[in-house]
Amino acid sequence: MHRHLDDELKSLKAKILRMGGLVEEQVQGALRALVERDADLARKIIDNDRLVNTLDVEVDEDALRLLALQQPAARDLRFITTAMKISTELERISDLAENICERAIELNEEPQLKPYIDIPRMANWALQMVKESLDAFVSGDSELARRVCANDDFVDDLTHQLFRELLSFMLENPQTITRAIRITFIAKYLERIADHATNVAELVVYMVEGKIIRHTLGR
């Protein structure tokens, strides 16, 4: 039987995907702005954050309307509440991309401390996690979602490794401290992006299986 609600759910899903695509571009752009020391690009990325914010509000409004007017149950209900929460996670990721750009603009005021190697690696992992968690959302694939959650530890390890390396720079030469701290921030932002991707993946597991797995992993 055709349901009007199915059309509404489809368009909500499309909106989340549009948001996801935009957020991936924001993170990629932020990384390029950092590595290529492109302040104009950084400012453009910062400006684009409002597009993501607009979509975040739209998703909330659509979801609230569906909850109020359609009284969804079971998997429809889980889909709608998950969409609302995923939208919040994506919006935060975009905020972090904006933060990366702010640090990149500051870093541009001084010579480059060192070639970026670990940061792009971390960024690629984090982006891969964002992408796969959204793929899991689209295809309702809770196996893929669980694999994304397992990847989070790797990004955490890279963050610690990078921090130790930057610490040695700072110990050797206090002149590097400002720059090293800014890069540490960026590593932290990327680690947070991976955390948000993990949250999205955990939400997908709930949506598909009805099981709440967050706050239970790693114990």
Place this chain on the structure above:
Amino acid sequence: MLVQLSSMPHPIAIHIHEGGDVNEKPKASEPKLVLRDVNFYYGRAQALFKVNITVPKNQVTAFIGPSGCGKSTLLRCLNRLNDLVEGARLDGTILLDGVDLYSSQVDVTDLRTRVGMVFQKSNPFPKPIYDNVAYGPRLQGIRTRADLDPIVEESLRGAGLWDEVKDRLWESALGLSGGQQQRLCIARALAVKPDVLLMDEPCSALDPIATGRIEELLFALKDALTIVIVTHNMQQAARVSDSTGFFLMGELIEFADTKKIFTTPDDRRTEDYITGRFG
């Protein structure tokens, strides 16, 4: 746990949550009605197939399902109302407080006193409001106004109707609004002090405000009663019931906490029904 941070200049007592399991399950309620392998037939047509269900005491249990799924038939088995249908036959066991309802020792009139029923269409007697409520107690031999008055008042209060009718108790019940008539029928059922109240679509002929009143009433009544309600309105089942059973073509497909049925049902058919994907 109280921790003294005595090393601080002004010691502060801090309460630390003891932990413990926040997901502790509520204690399992004791069973009121137990159905074991209940099959039911109208002549040669089988209407219920091997139904097994335990209705917990002092809870609201809802039966949902499409028309003809057997939910009303099952409800009517619980006070043997189907005995009146020619050719109707039941096998399996239905226990009320551990006693088999269909054993030859059970007095059916007594059973229907303990297991009251409210129907879809309100059916007050064409008599004064007072007499409607006093009808059952009078049949039980309570005759004097001194004995009947408190029962009538208590029952009407229990049904949330007292304040609206206390000044017109001797007027005809047929002058009441639809919602008031339905609450009068509930008061009439309460007057004989039943243990179980069966409700067959009690709100389907009522407007949303009257429906809301009856739903609120269920919350109040379940302290004293066990309620089984059949409804087509899934939102109503979700709002008022503690447990929900989903029926399809005479079979009980799934029976679980209402919360579970409406968020994460186990059976695909339950899910399809409550999300409106059916048919």
